[in-house]
Structures are given as structure tokens and as C-alpha cells.
Amino acid sequence: MTQTLTHRLADPDPTVRRLAVMDLPYSEEDDIVPLLLPRLADDDAGVRTEAVRALEGFEQPEVVQALAPMLLDADAGVRKCAADVLAELKETASAAPLLPLLKNGTAETRAAAFRALRALRSPAAFDPAMRALRDPDAGVRREAVGVLGYLKNPAAVGELAEVAANDPDGEVRRIAIGALGYSTTVSVLPALVRALADGVWMVREEAAQTIGKLRLSPAIAELVQAMQDEYWQVRVKAARSLGWLKAQAALPSLVASLTHPVSNLRKEAVIALGEIGDTRAIAPLEASLGDPDPDVRKLARLALTAIGLTQRKPS
Structure with a gap:
């Protein structure tokens, strides 16, 4: 590292x-991590923010260990930047420094x-996540x-x-509906059918798609009803699921949507x-x-071809 950059990092x-920290990733320095970590404790929030941002992509244990407490920083901008950078972590081993923050700190930190x-x-996040519901x-x-x-x-x-x-927050309900997409049991069907009548259209949209993903044919009648939803976005997902389910009962509703x-x-x-x-x-x-x-027009040609091919298949 040049002497000039060394002096700039310590400048009053x-x-x-801050500009020196921003320049570090573009310097000829082979390892910038040891130079950036001290800047996480800088008196200036702008410097801390840039140091956090510059550490994105470095997933060494000492980096993650240093970044995790930045979620508790006194400055909102630093906290947000740290949250964004930490959300890009990929290695399961990086979870360890984050787990203690689930018990302490503000709701924002959790x-x-x-x-x-x-x-x-x-897997260590499972129990805390269940409690956090x-x-x-x-x-x-x-x-x-x-x-x-x-x-x-x-x-x-x-x-x-x-x-x-039952969650009072519509976005929580929507995310939960999407999360049920990995289920392999029809026990989720009542919750999904109920969600098709939710007061928040995004929840209804998610439910219409998840029913199709899970191939829950017992909900075909409810999906057909969803083709009358006041929001076309819900109808789009209902149509998609009805196609996946090969629901002949949906023919009138689908034809009307053309x-x-x-x-x-x-x-x-x-x-x-x-x-x-x-x-x-x-x-x-x-x-x-x-x-x-x-x-x-292109999709109609493909659909007509598909119907023709279907009819030629031996029974």
C-alpha cells in the first residue's frame, strides 16, 4: 500500500x-481486510458505512464476526448497510456470529x-425462527x-x-403462504383455500400460485372462483395453477379471459x-x-399445437 493511502486512512x-476506504478495493494492496476492519470502529458514520460496504464478499470468519455487531451501530445508515451486506453471505458457517443477535438487540436487529x-x-436458526413467529x-x-x-x-x-x-400482518401471511410451497402434505390445503379469500390481494395471489405448485387438485373449484377476483394479478396466478392442474372445469373462465x-x-x-x-x-x-x-398470438399457436399433439397420443 502506498504511503499516501496509509496517511489518508488516518487523516483527521x-x-x-471515507474516500480512502472507498479507494482501497481499487488499490494494489493484496489484502485489504486488515486495513478495513479498524475502520469499522471509526468515529465517523460515513467511514464506517463505506468500510462495511467494502467488506462485502469477504466471508472470512473474522470479517463476519466483525460485521455482525454493526447491526447494533448507533447510526441507522450503518445498520442498514450492514444488514444488506450480511444478507449476501453464502457460507453456512457464517451463521454463528449472527445467532446471538436473535436474542438481543432491537426488533430491527433481530x-x-x-x-x-x-x-x-x-439448522441452528430453526428453533429461534419458530419462536419468532x-x-x-x-x-x-x-x-x-x-x-x-x-x-x-x-x-x-x-x-x-x-x-x-391468522397473522395480523398481510405481508407475513403472504410470505407464510409462499413458504408452504415446500410442503408435501395436503394438510396445508385449508390454510391455502382460506387465503384465496384473504382481504389482501397479494395473499390471494400467493395462495393461487402455491396451490398449483403443490398440485392440490381438491382446490380446483376455489381456483376457478379466483378467476373472478377483482385483481387481475390474482387471476393470472389462478390461471397458471389451473393449467398445471389440467382443470377442465376451468375452461369457461379461461376462455372468457382471452x-x-x-x-x-x-x-x-x-x-x-x-x-x-x-x-x-x-x-x-x-x-x-x-x-x-x-x-x-405466439402462445396461441403453441397451445393449438399442444392440443393437436395431445389428441394424437394413444389412449
């Missing part, structure tokens, strides 16, 4: 120190720690549900279904009709060959 002016733990898939802070509950969704532990299915049905003003819904309806493969959809699909959206 915080602006000079939420950030859970967010960082999510992609690490550390009852946390008074909705932000903490959201991140805890995300951790459980990534861990895919069957032991969490019942609790997640309960949260999906003239909806939103092209995304028309596309999904065309795809679903092709997947269902019912010859009664041929005439409506042929009409879609004149759709103003070129993607709809």
Missing part, C-alpha cells in the same frame, strides 16, 4: 478517510439477523418465516399454516388452455391468433 478529516440467516440455511414485531416475523421457508423443515408446516391463516384487457392474463389463459388440452378450446384459441399482442 473524516471525508478524507429482523436483520434473520434476513442474513435466511440464505445460509443454518410470535414476535410482537411484524418485521421480525416476516424474516423468521423467510428463514423457515428456506430451511424446508417439515416440522414447521403446521405453524406456518397457522401463521398464513378477451381481458390485460395481456398478461390473456397469455396465462392461453398457456393454461394448451396445458389442459381440451379440444373445446380450439376455436377460442384460433380467435387469439388475431390478438393485438404478438406474445399472445
Whole structure:
């Protein structure tokens, strides 16, 4: 490292120190970590923020150990930057310094720690995440549900279904519905069906998609009803799931959607009709060959081909 950069990192002016930290990743220094770690304790929040940001991608144990306490920094900007950087961790072993923060600190800190733990898939985060489903802070509950969704532990299915049905926060309910997508049991069906009538449209949207992912054909009637939802986004996911389920009972609703003003819904309806493969959809699909959206026209041709191929298959 040049003598100039050494002096800049120790300069009395915080602006000079901050710019020096920003320059470090572009310097000729082979190992910048030992130079950055002391700057995490800098008196200036701007310097600390840049030091945190510069350490992104370094997952040595000493780096993670030093970054974890930054979630408790007195400055909100530093805390946010640390949360963002820690959320990019990939090594499961990096979970250890984060776990103590789930018991201490503010709700903001607990939420950030859970967010960082999510992609690490550390089994040690399971029990804290289960307890956090009852946390008074909705932000903490959201991140805890995300951790459980990534861990895919069957032991969490019942609790997640309960949260999906009854949590007072709509976003928590939505995330819980999505997390149930790893379930292999139909026991989640009542919670998903109930979610199709949720007062928050994003929850209904997530439920419509999750039912299809799980191939829960007992919910076909409810998905057909969801094709009348006031939000086209919900209808899009319902159409997608009805196609996955090859639900012939959805034919009238899907055909009606071929003239909806939103092209995304028309596309999904065309795809679903092709997947269902019912010859009664041929005439409506042929009409879609004149759709103003070129993607709809292309998908209609593919759907007509799929129906033709389906009919040629031996029984």
C-alpha cells in the first residue's frame, strides 16, 4: 500500500478517510481486510458505512464476526448497510456470529439477523425462527418465516399454516403462504383455500400460485372462483395453477379471459388452455391468433399445437 493511502486512512478529516476506504478495493494492496476492519470502529458514520460496504464478499470468519455487531451501530445508515451486506453471505458457517443477535438487540436487529440467516440455511436458526413467529414485531416475523421457508423443515408446516391463516400482518401471511410451497402434505390445503379469500390481494395471489405448485387438485373449484377476483394479478396466478392442474372445469373462465384487457392474463389463459388440452378450446384459441399482442398470438399457436399433439397420443 502506498504511503499516501496509509496517511489518508488516518487523516483527521473524516471525508478524507471515507474516500480512502472507498479507494482501497481499487488499490494494489493484496489484502485489504486488515486495513478495513479498524475502520469499522471509526468515529465517523460515513467511514464506517463505506468500510462495511467494502467488506462485502469477504466471508472470512473474522470479517463476519466483525460485521455482525454493526447491526447494533448507533447510526441507522450503518445498520442498514450492514444488514444488506450480511444478507449476501453464502457460507453456512457464517451463521454463528449472527445467532446471538436473535436474542438481543432491537426488533430491527433481530429482523436483520434473520434476513442474513435466511440464505445460509443454518439448522441452528430453526428453533429461534419458530419462536419468532410470535414476535410482537411484524418485521421480525416476516424474516423468521423467510428463514423457515428456506430451511424446508417439515416440522414447521403446521405453524406456518397457522401463521398464513391468522397473522395480523398481510405481508407475513403472504410470505407464510409462499413458504408452504415446500410442503408435501395436503394438510396445508385449508390454510391455502382460506387465503384465496384473504382481504389482501397479494395473499390471494400467493395462495393461487402455491396451490398449483403443490398440485392440490381438491382446490380446483376455489381456483376457478379466483378467476373472478377483482385483481387481475390474482387471476393470472389462478390461471397458471389451473393449467398445471389440467382443470377442465376451468375452461369457461379461461376462455372468457382471452378477451381481458390485460395481456398478461390473456397469455396465462392461453398457456393454461394448451396445458389442459381440451379440444373445446380450439376455436377460442384460433380467435387469439388475431390478438393485438404478438406474445399472445405466439402462445396461441403453441397451445393449438399442444392440443393437436395431445389428441394424437394413444389412449
